[in-house]
Amino acid sequence: MPDIDERSTALRPTRQRRAITDALFVATDFQSAQEIHESLRGAGEKVGLATVYRTLQAMAEAGEVDVRHNPAGETTYRRCSDSHHHHLVCRGCGRTEEVTGPAVEAWAHAVAEQFGFVDVHHTVELVGLCAACAAAGR
Amino acid sequence: MPDIDERSTALRPTRQRRAITDALFVATDFQSAQEIHESLRGAGEKVGLATVYRTLQAMAEAGEVDVRHNPAGETTYRRCSDSHHHHLVCRGCGRTEEVTGPAVEAWAHAVAEQFGFVDVHHTVELVGLCAACAAAGR
């Protein structure tokens, strides 16, 4: 009863998927399916919105992209790995600072190892009040 | 030109708001507006779903509750502060481990200070493959 090779979803390299992959590669930050779709349209690539959703989902499942949810509740994607940063967002004015967290990266690794997890990615979000807003009594 | 006291949104202590606050207090983890609504119904409290949404939003804006998005994309809420934990989620089977991160807490504080932010809350999420799934070739 061959069951071993079950998981090899083998995504076919279609024009649309190539386009989406490229869009993800060019982008620096997380993007929603809708944003990617618009971006492709703008670039002249004709790809259906549903296809974008389906492809991103498949890629996420295959571990090819990282997923997160933006404050607006949209699901957003970003190509995996490479040194990334986190965000420090002001709850008052929405101002965003990019921060890196060597300490966090290390911690994430340690925790993953401790629990026997592999291929661990992480998302960190800091939300607070910036000095200006705090001064304004926000 | 009095403008100073502008931000005091002064939420009125209505029956509904009290009920929602209580529900949040009892809960240990993040809950969606819908879950809270159901929970209230079950407890005999009659509160409109829209009110739950509006109240939670207001509380979030006032910094009285923390907000996050669950994997399903729903917005979830939890009362602020008190020692909390983070999650290590398996991308293969969905298994979830609770982890604490003194290191992360410290880092968050440091970063906040460095950027002049105050009252900073944070969310951390680790996603990877658990040992079992990794062994299964997921």
Place this chain on the structure above:
DNA sequence: TTAATTGCAAATCCTTTGCAGATTC
């Protein structure tokens, strides 16, 4: 009495699905 709050239902918005036709293997 005045301004805030609520409920309900309608309206939005993001995302998923059904299905016939196009595409890759």
Place this chain on the structure above:
DNA sequence: GAATCTGCAAAGGATTTGCAATTAA
């Protein structure tokens, strides 16, 4: 030719909004 993949439009779900009635201050 068989299994995938696409696009379109319809369907789903969560969240928001309009508005008249209700309630707190």
